[in-house]
Amino acid sequence: xxxxxxxxxxxxxxxxxxxxxxxxxxxxxxxxxxxxxxxxxxxxxxxxxxxxxxxxxxxxxxxxxxxxxxxxxxxxxxxxxxxxxxxxxxxxxxxxxxxxxxxxxxxxxxxxxxxxxxxxxxxxxxxxxxxxxxxxxxxxxxxxxxxxxxxxxxxxxxxxxxxxxxxxxxxxxxxxxxxxxxxxxxxxxxxxxxxxxxxxxxxxxxxxxxxxxxxxxxxxxxxxxxxxxxxxxxxxxxxxxxxxxxxxxxxxxxxxxxxxxxxxxxxxxxxxxxxxxxxxxxxxxxxxxxxxxxxxxxxxxxxxxxxxxxxxxxxxxxxxxxxxxxxxxxxxxxxxxxxxxxxxxxxxxxxxxxxxxxxxxxxxxxxxxxxxxxxxxxxxxxxxxxxxxxxxxxxxxxxxxxxxxxxxxxxxxxxxxxxxxxxxxxxxxxxxxxxxxxxxxxxxxxxxxxxx
Amino acid sequence: xxxxxxxxxxxxxxxxxxxxxxxxxxxxxxxxxxxxxxxxxxxxxxxxxxxxxxxxxxxxxxxxxxxxxxxxxxxxxxxxxxxxxxxxxxxxxxxxxxxxxxxxxxxxxxxxxxxxxxxxxxxxxxxxxxxxxxxxxxxxxxxxxxxxxxxxxxxxxxxxxxxxxxxxxxxxxxxxxxxxxxxxxxxxxxxxxxxxxxxxxxxxxxxxxxxxxxxxxxxxxxxxxxxxxxxxxxxxxxxxxxxxxxxxxxxxxxxxxxxxxxxxxxxxxxxxxxxxxxxxxxxxxxxxxxxxxxxxxxxxxxxxxxxxxxxxxxxxxxxxxxxxxxxxxxxxxxxxxxxxxxxxxxxxxxxxxxxxxxxxxxxxxxxxxxxxxxxxxxxxxxxxxxxxxxxxxxxxxxxxxxxxxxxxxxxxxxxxxxxxxxxxxxxxxxxxxxxxxxxxxxxxxxxxxxxx
Numbered sequence: 051x052x053x054x055x056x057x058x059x060x061x062x063x064x065x066x067x068x069x070x071x072x073x074x075x076x077x078x079x080x081x082x083x084x085x086x087x088x089x090x091x092x093x094x095x096x097x098x099x100x101x102x103x104x105x106x107x108x109x110x111x112x113x114x115x116x117x118x119x120x121x122x123x124x125x126x127x128x129x130x131x132x133x134x135x136x137x138x139x140x141x142x143x144x145x146x147x148x149x150x151x152x153x154x155x156x157x158x159x160x161x162x163x164x165x166x167x168x169x170x171x172x173x174x175x176x177x178x179x180x181x182x183x184x185x186x187x188x189x190x191x192x193x194x195x196x197x198x199x200x201x202x203x204x205x206x207x208x209x210x211x212x213x214x215x216x217x218x219x220x221x222x223x224x225x226x227x228x229x230x231x232x233x234x235x236x237x238x239x240x241x242x243x244x245x246x247x248x249x250x251x252x253x254x255x256x257x258x259x260x261x262x263x264x265x266x267x268x269x270x271x272x273x274x275x276x277x278x279x280x281x282x283x284x285x286x287x288x289x290x291x292x293x294x295x296x297x298x299x300x301x302x303x304x305x306x307x308x309x310x311x312x313x314x315x316x317x318x319x320x321x322x323x324x325x326x327x328x329x330x331x332x333x334x335x336x337x338x339x340x341x342x343x344x345x346x347x348x349x350x351x352x353x354x355x356x357x358x359x360x361x362x363x364x365x366x367x368x369x370x371x372x373x374x375x376x377x378x379x380x381x382x383x384x385x386x387x388x389x390x391x392x393x394x395x396x397x398x399x400x401x402x403x404x405x406x407x408x409x410x411x412x413x414x415x416x417x418x419x420x421x422x423x424x425x426x427x428x429x430x431x432x433x434x435x436x437x438x439x440x441x442x443x444x445x446x447x448x449x450x451x452x453x454x455x456x457x458x459x460x461x462x463x464x465x466x467x468x469x470x471x472x473x474x475x476x477x478x479x480x481x482x483x484x485x486x487x488x489x490x491x492x493x494x495x496x497x498x499x500x501x502x
Numbered sequence: 503x504x505x506x507x508x509x510x511x512x513x514x515x516x517x518x519x520x521x522x523x524x525x526x527x528x529x530x531x532x533x534x535x536x537x538x539x540x541x542x543x544x545x546x547x548x549x550x551x552x553x554x555x556x557x558x559x560x561x562x563x564x565x566x567x568x569x570x571x572x573x574x575x576x577x578x579x580x581x582x583x584x585x586x587x588x589x590x591x592x593x594x595x596x597x598x599x600x601x602x603x604x605x606x607x608x609x610x611x612x613x614x615x616x617x618x619x620x621x622x623x624x625x626x627x628x629x630x631x632x633x634x635x636x637x638x639x640x641x642x643x644x645x646x647x648x649x650x651x652x653x654x655x656x657x658x659x660x661x662x663x664x665x666x667x668x669x670x671x672x673x674x675x676x677x678x679x680x681x682x683x684x685x686x687x688x689x690x691x692x693x694x695x696x697x698x699x700x701x702x703x704x705x706x707x708x709x710x711x712x713x714x715x716x717x718x719x720x721x722x723x724x725x726x727x728x729x730x731x732x733x734x735x736x737x738x739x740x741x742x743x744x745x746x747x748x749x750x751x752x753x754x755x756x757x758x759x760x761x762x763x764x765x766x767x768x769x770x771x772x773x774x775x776x777x778x779x780x781x782x783x784x785x786x787x788x789x790x791x792x793x794x795x796x797x798x799x800x801x802x803x804x805x806x807x808x809x810x811x812x813x814x815x816x817x818x819x820x821x822x823x824x825x826x827x828x829x830x831x832x833x834x835x836x837x838x839x840x841x842x843x844x845x846x847x848x849x850x851x852x853x854x855x856x857x858x859x860x861x862x863x864x865x866x867x868x869x870x871x872x873x874x875x876x877x878x879x880x881x882x883x884x885x886x887x888x889x890x891x892x893x894x895x896x897x898x899x900x901x902x903x904x905x906x907x908x909x910x911x912x913x914x915x916x917x918x919x920x921x922x923x924x925x926x927x928x929x930x931x932x933x934x935x936x937x938x939x940x941x942x943x944x945x946x947x948x949x950x951x952x953x954x
Contacts, residue, residue, distance in 0.1 A: 247718055249718070249816070251814055251816075253814075258777075258779055259777035259778065259779055260777055260778040263777070264899075264900060265799070265801045265803060265827060265829065265899075266699055266701070266829050266898070266899040266900030266901060267794070267898070267899050267900050268773075268777070268794065268899070269793075269794065269799035269801050269829055269899055270743075270784050270785065270788075270790060270792075270793030270794040270795075270797060270799050270829075270899060271773050271782050271783070271784060271790035271791070271793065271794050272773065272777060272779055272782065272783060273743075273779070273783040274801050274802055276735070276802035276803075276804075276805045276824075277735060277736075277739055277801075277802050279732070279805075280731070280732040280733075280735035280736045280802070280805075281732075281736045281741055283728070283729060283732035283736075284729075284732045284733045284735075284736035287729055289733055289852050289853075291722075291725075321720075321723050321724065325710075325711035325712055325715070325720070325724060326711065326712040327710055327711055327724055327725070327854055327855070328853070328854060328855070328856060329853055329854050330723050330724065330854065331723070331724060331725040331852075331853055331854035332722050332723060333722065336722075338722060338723035339723070340722075341721075341722030341723065342719070342720065342721065342722040342723050343722075345722060347717070347721035347722050349717045349721050349726050349729075349816075349818055350726055350728035350729050350732070350808065351717060351728075351808050351809050351814065351815055351816060351817050351818070351819070352728075352807070352808035352809035352810050352815070352817075352819070353728045353731075353732075353805060353806065353807055353808060353822065354805065354806040354807075354808075354810045355804070355805050355806075356802065356803050356804035356805055356806075356825070357803050357804035357825060358804050358806045358823075361862075362703055362705075362803065362825065362827060362862050362864070363803055363804070363825075364701070364703075364801075364803060364827050365803050366801055366803075367803070367804070370805065371810075372728075373808070373809060373814065373815075375717060375814060375816050377717065377718050377721055377722075400741050400783075401741075401780070401781055401783060402779055402780060402781050402782065402783035403779070403780070404780060410813075410814050412814070446718070446719070447717075447718040447719050447720070447721055447722060448716060448718030448719050449718055
C-alpha cells in the first residue's frame, strides 16, 4: 500500500509543483506591515489545500498579529496523534538586485527551485501537505490522528504562538510532533536532528568616571572601564575554552560515548577552509563538533566602549558594554545559568568601577530526544529507505524556540525531519530547494506516517 | 629697579588691557580655513607690539599653513638667551549659544576676563609682551638676550613648527626656554610644572572567521575574537594596575623620596567626588597622584567588535579592535615601548585568531627638569614673591609636544610657568582668565627675567 501512496505523489508531481508555485508567489513577509493581505492569502492557501484533501476541520485562527492555520483529523481517538508544525511566513527578499530570478516568481534551474520560502519553510510545509494528500487519496484515510499548526510569525519570533500553545494546550496536544524546518548536514545525507541547544543571555555595562577623561591627567588615578571589562570577560572563560563561571557545568548532562561516536560520524564542515581561521578552538577534551553539538558555550556577541574613529584619541572612557549569550545543553536551566553569570560578574568586578546588568528576558531550555527512541528510529529508517543512505544523528548548536516550547508545554518528543541542504541560502538572495529532496522527502514522510 | 618695572606695568594697566582686548577680538581659529585673514591679523598684532616696545628684529615667517612670529633681541652675546614660546591661535568658539557674552568680544565679570583665548594662550602670551615692555620702557633694555616664537598651529598639532625648529636650529637656539601655556593646580597656588609625560600608542585588530557567525552553529568550534581580545588586554595590565608587558618598566627613572614628597604636598583634585568613582585605583605601591604624575600608564582608549545595537544578536563577530596609548616617564624610549607592546601582543595572541597591528606614528619622550635646577628655583621664588605663597612642584600626566621637542632638539631646560586656573574652561564655552593672575603673573615674569 505504501508503494501505491508513493506512486500517487509521483503521478501528481506536476500538479503539486503547480500548487507549490502558487504558494511561493504569495509575498508572505511577516516583518512587513504592508504585506498583511499576503499573510492572509498564504494562510488561506494552506487552509484551502487541507480542506481540499479532506480535512473537515481546517481553519484560520486570528492572533494579535498574523493568523495561524489549525487543522485536525481524528481517525480513532485510541490511535496516536501527531502535531505537524510549520510556518508560512518568509524573510524579506531584499536586496532584490542580487536575485538571479525574481524571489516571488519561482523558477527551476539545474534541478533546484528558486524562490523565497522554497526551503524555509513553505516548500517543506507543502511536502507534508502532499504526503497527507497522497495517503488520503490513495487509501481514503490517514493512518493516525493528525493536528496541524502552520503559523505566520516564525521569522519574527513567534510572539503569539507560544501564548496560544499554552492557552489552548488541549487543542494542540498530541503524542508527538514533527517539524520540517531544518536541513541535512550535507546534500544527500539523511540527517536526524535529535537535539538543540537552549540559551540565555545578558548585557552588562562597566561604568567608571562620569565622562571621558584625559588619559594623561587621569591615567593612574582611575580604573579604565575597558580594561576592567577585559579582566571581567577573561575571568569568565579561559583560553582552553573552559567556562570559569562557578556552577556553569554543574547540571550538564554528560556526552555519552555513543553520542560522541554519532557526532564524529556525521560529515561536517571543514571550518578552517570555510571560515578562513588558522585552526579550530574548542573546549579542552572535546572536538569542535562535540563542543558545538553537545557542550554549552559562552560567547561575547558585542563589546564596545571609548573611541572608535580613525587615529588616536587619548581618553579613558566612562564606560564599556558587553553582550553575552550562552548556548545550553540538556540538564542546564537557563534562569539558573543567567543567575550564575550575574553572580560571577558582580563578584569579579574590579574595584573602582560599577556594573549594571540587563538580563535578556528570552531564554530556552535545550531540547533532546533519545536517538534510540522508536520514533527517531522510525524516522531514520524512512529517511534511509527514500534516500538510500544511512542516516546520521546530530545535535545542533542552534535553538529552534518552537521545538523547545513544544517540549516544555506538551512534554512530547519532537521529530525534526528536515530536507534542506547547506546550499539552500536561507534568508539570503537566491534561496532554493532541490527538487530531488522534494520528491524523496515526500517519500520519507509517507513512509514515516504509515509506519509510525 | 624691579619695583619700578613692576610699577610701570601697574601704571599702564588700562592700556595693556585695551591692547589685549584688541588681540582677543581677532578670531584666530586655526582649524577653520575661512579664518586665514584673522590668523595673519593675530600674527601681525604680536609682531607690531614687539616692534612697538623696541624689538628691531620682529617678523612674520610664513609656514605651509599658518605664519609664526619670530623676534630677537640681542643685548650681549655673552649673556644668557631665553626662548619664549607661545601661540596666538585659539580653539573654535562653538557652541556659541553656551557663551554668556560673545567669545570674541572680551568682557570682564567678577574679576575674570571672558573671551576665547583669554587663558589659552593669547592672554598668557600677552603677559610676556607686557613684562618685556615694562623692562624696556623702564630701564631702556632687557636684562638678557631674548628670542620669541609665537606660533599659529598649536591647537591643530603644530605640524609645521617641529620641522621649522629642526631646520632652523640656530635661529631658535637658546640657553633655556620659557612657556606659559599651562596652569596652576588651584586658584592662588603657584605651581611649578617640572615634568611632562611622553607617549606612544598603537591600534590592533584580532580577526577570527571571515564573517560574523551564528553563535549556535559555530560556538565551540572557533575562537571568539572579542574573548581573545579580552584575554590579550587582560594580559597587558593586572588588576593591581601593574603593566605586565615584558620590559615596560626597565628604563623607568624611579621616583625619588623627594619627588614623592613634592607630589603629595601639591593640592589635588578629590577624584572620587569630581569623577563620581567608587575609589581611585593606582599602581600598587603608589598613590593616585604619584601614578598620574610620575609613573607610566597603559590605557585602552577604545575597544569594539560585534553587535552594538539594542537587544540580542547571537553572533560570533569576525573581529575586535582595540586602541592603546601609553604615557611615558623619563628614561623610557617611546619607540622601544611601542616595540615591546607589539612583541607582547604578537606573543600573547591566543590560537585560532590572527592579529594585525597599526603603530601610531606620533610619539614623544617624557620631559623633566630637575626641580632643584637654578632656573626652576628662580621661577619658584619669583612666583612666590608675586603670589605671596609657597610654590608647589608637580609633574603632569599629560604631554605638551612643543616642550618635548625643545628638549629633544635644543637639549635646554624649559621653564613651564603657567598662570591659568582650574576654572578657566579652556577649549569650552565661557573661557576666562582671572585679572588678578594677569597682574601677578606679569610681576612674576618681570621678577624672573630680571633675576635669572
